[in-house]
Amino acid sequence: MDIVARGIYRINLYRELCKACGLCIAWCPQQVLFPDAQGYPLANAIERCVNCKACERHCPDFAIEVIPPEPESEIADVPSLIHAR
Ligand code: SF4
Numbered sequence: 828m829d830i831v832a833r834g835i836y837r838i839n840l841y842r843e844l845c846k847a848c849g850l851c852i853a854w855c856p857q858q859v860l861f862p863d864a865q866g867y868p869l870a871n872a873i874e875r876c877v878n879c880k881a882c883e884r885h886c887p888d889f890a891i892e893v894i895p896p897e898p899e900s901e902i903a904d905v906p907s908l909i910h911a912r
């Protein structure tokens with residue numbers, strides 16, 4: 828698995844599942860993804876990713892995943908959420 832972390836989103840490419848069809852590259856509206864020499868997607872402009880997940884949704888092999896950042900407040904907010912009920 829290749830992980831490219833830059834900006835606030837992360838793209839995981841599961842190379843063992845990817846068949847280098849280029850659909851994710853074609854569907855990305857932000858031109859985040861570019862083919863490498865073998866046609867596998869590289870997130871060379873990850874700073875432009877808007878987490879629309881078009882790449883994920885159009886991948887026929889579930890080979891690409893966009894990971895948003897963990898909200899820092901997630902753990903801190905748990906007690907207030909429990910008491911809010
Ligand atoms: S989530 Fe959207 S903007 Fe980001 S790489 Fe995928 S298709 Fe492109």
Ligand code: SF4
Binds near residue numbers: 846847851868885891
């Ligand atoms: S759409 Fe999926 S299988 Fe095709 S190149 Fe992208 S990650 Fe690989």
